[in-house]
Amino acid sequence: MRGLAMRPMIRVVAAASLALLASCAARPVADSAAAPLQSGRDYHTLANVDEFRVRHLALDLTVDFDSKRLAGGAELTVERIAGTGRTLVLDTRGLDVAAVEWLAPGAAPQPLAFGVGAEVEHLGAPLAITLPGDLARFTIRIRYATRPDASGLQWVEPAQTAGKVAPFLYSQSQAIHARSWVPLQDSPQVRFTFEATLRVPAGLRALMGAEPVGGPGTDGVFRFDMPQPIPSYLMAIAAGRLEFQPIGSRTGVYAEPEIIAAAAREFADTEKMLETGESLFGPYRWGRYDVLILPPSFPFGGMENPRLSFITPTVIAGDRSLVALIAHELAHSWSGNLVTNATWRDFWLNEGFTVYLESRIMAAVYGPRRAAMEDLLGFQSLERELATLPPAEQVLAIDLRGRDPDDGVTDVPYEKGRFFLRWLESRVGAAPLHAFLQDYFAHFAFQSITVEQFLGYLDSKLLAQHPDTVTAAELDEWIHQPGLPASAIRPASDALVQVDAARAAFLAGTRAATDLPHAGWSTQEWLYFLANLPQQMPRAQLESLDAAFDFTQATNNEIAFNWLQIAIRNDYEPAWPRLEQYLESIGRRKLIVPLYTAMMKTQSGAQRARAVYARARPGYHPITAASLDAIVGAP
Ligand SMILES: [Zn+2]
Numbered sequence: 006m007r008g009l010a011m012r013p014m015i016r017v018v019a020a021a022s023l024a025l026l027a028s029c030a031a032r033p034v035a036d037s038a039a040a041p042l043q044s045g046r047d048y049h050t051l052a053n054v055d056e057f058r059v060r061h062l063a064l065d066l067t068v069d070f071d072s073k074r075l076a077g078g079a080e081l082t083v084e085r086i087a088g089t090g091r092t093l094v095l096d097t098r099g100l101d102v103a104a105v106e107w108l109a110p111g112a113a114p115q116p117l118a119f120g121v122g123a124e125v126e127h128l129g130a131p132l133a134i135t136l137p138g139d140l141a142r143f144t145i146r147i148r149y150a151t152r153p154d155a156s157g158l159q160w161v162e163p164a165q166t167a168g169k170v171a172p173f174l175y176s177q178s179q180a181i182h183a184r185s186w187v188p189l190q191d192s193p194q195v196r197f198t199f200e201a202t203l204r205v206p207a208g209l210r211a212l213m214g215a216e217p218v219g220g221p222g223t224d225g226v227f228r229f230d231m232p233q234p235i236p237s238y239l240m241a242i243a244a245g246r247l248e249f250q251p252i253g254s255r256t257g258v259y260a261e262p263e264i265i266a267a268a269a270r271e272f273a274d275t276e277k278m279l280e281t282g283e284s285l286f287g288p289y290r291w292g293r294y295d296v297l298i299l300p301p302s303f304p305f306g307g308m309e310n311p312r313l314s315f316i317t318p319t320v321i322a323g324d325r326s327l328v329a330l331i332a333h334e335l336a337h338s339w340s341g342n343l344v345t346n347a348t349w350r351d352f353w354l355n356e357g358f359t360v361y362l363e364s365r366i367m368a369a370v371y372g373p374r375r376a377a378m379e380d381l382l383g384f385q386s387l388e389r390e391l392a393t394l395p396p397a398e399q400v401l402a403i404d405l406r407g408r409d410p411d412d413g414v415t416d417v418p419y420e421k422g423r424f425f426l427r428w429l430e431s432r433v434g435a436a437p438l439h440a441f442l443q444d445y446f447a448h449f450a451f452q453s454i455t456v457e458q459f460l461g462y463l464d465s466k467l468l469a470q471h472p473d474t475v476t477a478a479e480l481d482e483w484i485h486q487p488g489l490p491a492s493a494i495r496p497a498s499d500a501l502v503q504v505d506a507a508r509a510a511f512l513a514g515t516r517a518a519t520d521l522p523h524a525g526w527s528t529q530e531w532l533y534f535l536a537n538l539p540q541q542m543p544r545a546q547l548e549s550l551d552a553a554f555d556f557t558q559a560t561n562n563e564i565a566f567n568w569l570q571i572a573i574r575n576d577y578e579p580a581w582p583r584l585e586q587y588l589e590s591i592g593r594r595k596l597i598v599p600l601y602t603a604m605m606k607t608q609s610g611a612q613r614a615r616a617v618y619a620r621a622r623p624g625y626h627p628i629t630a631a632s633l634d635a636i637v638g639a640p
Contacts, residue, residue: 098129157182357422
């Protein structure tokens with residue numbers, strides 16, 4: 006349906022629904038951190054997932070850039086898995102729900118009573134729907150619209166796109182933002198198939214993490230089908246002035262015309278990465294693997310939406326030096342998308358495994374030298390972050406009750422999780438671990454699992470065959486204790502030993518910046534050189550480095566990021582214009598949150614941070630703005 010007229014929200018709440026709404030709202034309060042945590046219970050959904058499961062979703066949405074709303078309908082096919090309750094509760098956040106209808110074959114849609122409960126901090130608001138009976142399987146339709154401030158959508162102004170002529174819309178549903186654009190059970194343990202019809206203004210292309218049905222619509226109508234069941238956090242939508250360029254038979258790039266050639270060159274190895282992934286981890290189960298290049302405001306490096314990874318343009322460096330990101334998102338096709346964390350406490354099963362697989366893809370495609378450098382950079386990043394995190398945030402199986410699950414996105418699930426697997430590999434041997442992982446992906450394919458399920462499977466399928474390789478106490482230390490166990494394997498890189506020697510000679514004054522043996526240094530060597538400079542440096546050394554290598558104007562966004570951190574902590578003001586331009590043009594959290602954090606440490610820095618934030622904030626994604634409001638202060 007096109008252009009659903011928005012009516013004021015109808016609040017028809019049956020008595021049973023009211024009681025349920027009250028209990029929904031009370032749940033997080035009752036779940037104080039002191040109560041024992043239940044493995045597998047999703048503390049970040051308000052939906053009654055123990056009674057009902059959504060099995061299929063049919064979306065029909067109109068993308069309205071003028072009002073910054075998606076409007077239309079969501080049909081949910083729901084299965085009852087327990088009890089005879091007459092109330093279905095779904096997750097929503099800031100949705101305007103106009104009507105809920107019962108859809109029975111051969112009968113006219115029948116309106117259902119529903120109510121939207123009070124907002125619960127971090128979780129949104131429950132939508133309680135009164136059902137007419139206790140059918141085992143049924144379909145309902147929710148007519149609704151999103152709001153302009155939906156936390157999972159960004160409506161990008163033309164000025165912030167590459168072409169600067171058309172607007173751009175994209176979603177970021179992980180962790181619990183799908184509920185801000187679709188009413189559903191927003192839990193990683195609920196998997197469903199979906200189909201969708203999207204209506205966009207003429208001249209724009211709509212995309213989803215799904216299979217397009219038919220060719221690109223010339224009438225602005227696009228259809229999609231997703232035959233594999235996915236969890237809600239993998240729901241993805243985008244619309245913009247987008248072209249497609251194939252890379253291989255199963256891979257390609259979507260991007261604005263201004264950057265598509267550069268993007269296709271940068272990611273030319275994607276098909277090879279996909280073939281490598283299959284040879285290492287088992288069959289690729291998703292059909293195609295394409296990437297979509299987003300505007301620079303995208304808050305993350307990439308998002309592993311099935312069939313269509315969403316990718317930041319900040320990794321288009323011109324020399325393929327930052328393509329480990331593609332290996333990472335692709336690796337999620339096994340760890341995360343195929344075998345999924347059951348709750349956000351189990352997030353490291355997605356991310357730690359994926360960084361481990363990413364490193365294996367990088368070693369296979371680009372050789373062990375580069376992979377070893379990236380491994381050591383990751384290890385150092387983890388060490389630095391652990392030094393700043395409270396103990397409770399240093400554990401893999403993190404307790405995120407009462408918090409926004411986005412708070413759990415630190416190096417801990419990623420790098421500590423990866424080095425857990427490296428450690429396991431060193432104990433049981435590479436070949437047995439690799440074979441175990443292939444079996445693990447096949448065994449739990451299209452399921453969502455907890456850390457306890459993983460440990461049980463590990464015990465019976467790997468450790469039982471390799472007795473006396475690891476102890477229960479060691480496993481407990483890795484998964485439930487803070488810090489990095491002393492038994493962790495520190496990656497070694499001969500190339501970076503050379504960089505250490507060069508840096509030491511420069512700092513001692515025995516080698517001038519212009520005499521550094523940098524011919525042939527890759528981006529990773531430069532990143533390592535910069536990341537390990539002392540916290541405080543003499544002004545003359547900064548000037549000589551900048552004069553020799555023009556770091557302030559570096560076009561590689563990771564190198565610029567490292568240099569700007571150095572500039573901030575040394576009060577190196579020649580970098581201020583570049584710093585401001587960087588913060589105003591990039592919205593990727595990893596690249597800008599540390600810069601703002603460093604600026605806030607001094608009075609003059611804080612002043613500059615607030616000034617640039619006031620200008621940059623309107624262009625940031627709501628997720629980035631939420632992070633920065635807590636650091637710089639909301640304007
Ligand atoms: Zn990831």
